Amino acid sequence: MRANDAYISIQAVSKHFGPVRAVDDISIDIRSGEFFSLLGASGCGKTTLLRMIAGFESPTHGEIVIEGVPMSQVPPYRRPTNMVFQNYAIFPHLTVSKNLAYGLRYEKIDKAEMNTRVGEALEMVKLGGFGARRSHELSGGQRQRVALARALIKRPKVLLLDEPLGALDKKLRADMQLELRALQESVGITFIFVTHDQEEAMTLSDRIAVMSHGQVLQIASPKELYNRPVNVEVADFIGQMNFIDASVSRMSGERAELDTAGLGRISAPTGEASFFQEGDAIVVAIRPEKLTLSGDRNGGREGVQGVMRAATYLGDRSHYYVDLPGREEPLVVAGSDSGPMDHDPLERGSPVLVSWADDALVLLPRDEALASASREESSSNGT
Amino acid sequence: MSEISYIQRPNRPLHVYAFGYIAFLYIPVLFLPLFSFNDSIYFAFPIEEFTTEWYRQMFEHQAMHAALANSLKVGAVASVLATVLGVFGAKAVTRYRIPGKKSLIFVIMLPLVVPGILLGVALLLMLSRLGITLSLYTVTMGHVLICTPFAMATLIPRFEGFDRAMEEASADLGANAWSTFWRVTLPMVLPGVVASLLLCFTISFDEFIIAFMLTGTDPTLPIFMYSQLRFPARLPPTVALGSIIIFVSFVVLCFSLWLRRYGVEESASDGVRP
Numbered sequence: 001m002r003a004n005d006a007y008i009s010i011q012a013v014s015k016h017f018g019p020v021r022a023v024d025d026i027s028i029d030i031r032s033g034e035f036f037s038l039l040g041a042s043g044c045g046k047t048t049l050l051r052m053i054a055g056f057e058s059p060t061h062g063e064i065v066i067e068g069v070p071m072s073q074v075p076p077y078r079r080p081t082n083m084v085f086q087n088y089a090i091f092p093h094l095t096v097s098k099n100l101a102y103g104l105r106y107e108k109i110d111k112a113e114m115n116t117r118v119g120e121a122l123e124m125v126k127l128g129g130f131g132a133r134r135s136h137e138l139s140g141g142q143r144q145r146v147a148l149a150r151a152l153i154k155r156p157k158v159l160l161l162d163e164p165l166g167a168l169d170k171k172l173r174a175d176m177q178l179e180l181r182a183l184q185e186s187v188g189i190t191f192i193f194v195t196h197d198q199e200e201a202m203t204l205s206d207r208i209a210v211m212s213h214g215q216v217l218q219i220a221s222p223k224e225l226y227n228r229p230v231n232v233e234v235a236d237f238i239g240q241m242n243f244i245d246a247s248v249s250r251m252s253g254e255r256a257e258l259d260t261a262g263l264g265r266i267s268a269p270t271g272e273a274s275f276f277q278e279g280d281a282i283v284v285a286i287r288p289e290k291l292t293l294s295g296d297r298n299g300g301r302e303g304v305q306g307v308m309r310a311a312t313y314l315g316d317r318s319h320y321y322v323d324l325p326g327r328e329e330p331l332v333v334a335g336s337d338s339g340p341m342d343h344d345p346l347e348r349g350s351p352v353l354v355s356w357a358d359d360a361l362v363l364l365p366r367d368e369a370l371a372s373a374s375r376e377e378s379s380s381n382g383t
Numbered sequence: 384m385s386e387i388s389y390i391q392r393p394n395r396p397l398h399v400y401a402f403g404y405i406a407f408l409y410i411p412v413l414f415l416p417l418f419s420f421n422d423s424i425y426f427a428f429p430i431e432e433f434t435t436e437w438y439r440q441m442f443e444h445q446a447m448h449a450a451l452a453n454s455l456k457v458g459a460v461a462s463v464l465a466t467v468l469g470v471f472g473a474k475a476v477t478r479y480r481i482p483g484k485k486s487l488i489f490v491i492m493l494p495l496v497v498p499g500i501l502l503g504v505a506l507l508l509m510l511s512r513l514g515i516t517l518s519l520y521t522v523t524m525g526h527v528l529i530c531t532p533f534a535m536a537t538l539i540p541r542f543e544g545f546d547r548a549m550e551e552a553s554a555d556l557g558a559n560a561w562s563t564f565w566r567v568t569l570p571m572v573l574p575g576v577v578a579s580l581l582l583c584f585t586i587s588f589d590e591f592i593i594a595f596m597l598t599g600t601d602p603t604l605p606i607f608m609y610s611q612l613r614f615p616a617r618l619p620p621t622v623a624l625g626s627i628i629i630f631v632s633f634v635v636l637c638f639s640l641w642l643r644r645y646g647v648e649e650s651a652s653d654g655v656r657p
Binding site: 075089 | 557
């Protein structure tokens with residue numbers, strides 16, 4: 001992206017709390033009208049970054065520029081941003097209408113227009129008739145809408161959302177995701193959305209910045225993040241992934257021959273990956289749903305022989321765990337509900353053939369510390 | 384299986400102890416209203432005839448009225464000043480990163496544990512050194528000093544009890560710090576402010592030692608009452624007033640406790656907590 005495309009430009013921003021680098025030299029350019037997500041586990045610095053954009057924290061280094069105006073000297077109450085807080089922060093001593101009108105007092109508009117705008121905002125979030133209620137008389141979803149309306153009524157250039165759906169139950173969250181996306185498309189303003197829920201980020205966003213330990217690991221569209229993660233940590237954070245240690249034995253043009261632990265010697269397209277040379281140790285990543293299982297070796301397909309260890313039924317799909325020779329962890333293979341081979345039930349201990357398409361292989365640099373840490377985390381999360 | 388859990392089972396000795404404790408606390412106080420209707424200038428049994436004579440005398444007693452007015456003035460001013468200081472102090476220690484915050488709070492709370500007589504003597508020495516004439520102003524000042532810790536103790540939980548994001552939301556919506564204080568912070572701590580006013584007023588109203596040290600020619604009510612002890616004939620109207628004050632204090636105290644509790648419950652149901 002060219003610099004002049006950037007609507008919000010986060011330029012080498014750091015935030016230190018004592019010895020802790022909550023945000024460590026982050027640069028992001030966000031386009032106008034974009035639904036941009038900051039995704040990461042708790043403590044990765046995403047909320048701190050959002051609070052710096054809102055003006056509640058000031059960067060230790062760097063500058064945040066919105067529409068060409070540097071923000072470091074601008075207090076929160078003069079910024080063209082509004083925020084939806086994690087716990088909504090609806091003023092309990094005011095009614096819903098007064099909550100919405102709260103910020104309008106600082107704009108030079110008369111009483112009649114104020115009332116019109118409050119009415120419109122209530123309609124927009126489908127809370128017509130709720131104006132006289134107070135915060136404790138609303139459900140979680142309704143509070144969320146009030147918080148959204150209260151921020152949008154100010155017609156901000158940028159709407160900041162700090163895990164706004166985190167407190168809602170799963171069903172309501174899915175509904176609100178759809179509504180939020182529809183709302184963003186209709187009002188057309190830039191949304192910056194903080195979440196730790198990768199599925200939510202994937203559903204909503206135009207682009208996602210995956211963050212870890214105060215740094216940005218990758219900025220990309222959901223599709224690109226899923227299919228072309230740049231490192232093991234991103235690959236592990238977004239969806240489920242099999243990681244296979246490999247070493248590069250030979251490179252020829254666009255392809256490389258790899259010696260892998262479990263899949264044997266395979267050939268993979270290198271694509272744009274050019275971080276390795278012959279002899280380097282790397283990691284091969286494969287999504288469970290890009291692997292295929294079959295019961296025998298006579299189908300004429302290439303593949304690797306393994307032994308079925310276990311299967312878990314997840315409703316819309318099943319996960320099969322396959323032991324491969326030379327590999328401790330089982331390989332996870334996803335199949336549809338009926339199973340990949342319903343004519344031949346996959347029993348524990350039965351031999352299976354695992355195969356994959358060429359483009360299923362993602363080659364990643366091996367970062368020992370990173371890889372083992374993220375694997376520990378994922379196993380403790382039970383994902 | 385018993386319907387009542389172990390912890391809820393009646394415990395006879397504890398009941399006796401609790402009743403004994405309450406009796407020890409309040410029976411002496413209840414003698415005051417009892418004797419205020421007794422037709423004798425001596426506090427002694429047996430009770431003689433019922434009379435409202437002391438209450439009639441009380442209403443005609445000019446010096447007592449003046450003392451009561453002094454106490455009301457001192458109490459009103461001291462409670463307002465202490466509460467204002469308490470609001471700012473509580474906001475400061477709960478909202479800002481202050482180096483040495485713990486020791487700061489300790490210093491503010493210190494008058495709670497320093498004996499009143501020492502505080503009174505110290506203030507008296509200082510004021511006479513400075514050549515300041517003793518008056519109701521000096522009494523008020525002394526009372527602000529002892530009331531501020533109570534105001535802080537009442538207000539700090541209120542400030543801690545509400546989500547900081549409320550004030551941030553206000554700033555986010557365009558309100559500067561001043562506006563945020565008046566439109567969000569103050570309304571949300573208001574029950575605490577009222578509780579603090581009532582508490583401080585009660586403390587100032589019956590405070591004796593510091594008032595005794597710092598008062599000039601205008602006595603406050605406790606000092607006036609003490610001075611009446613020496614003359615048996617003058618005591619009964621004072622006892623009548625005392626009875627009224629006990630009743631009023633009781634009502635005010637209950638109200639302030641209720642307010643404090645009401646406030647906490649309300650803010651606890653403010654919203655989803657992380």
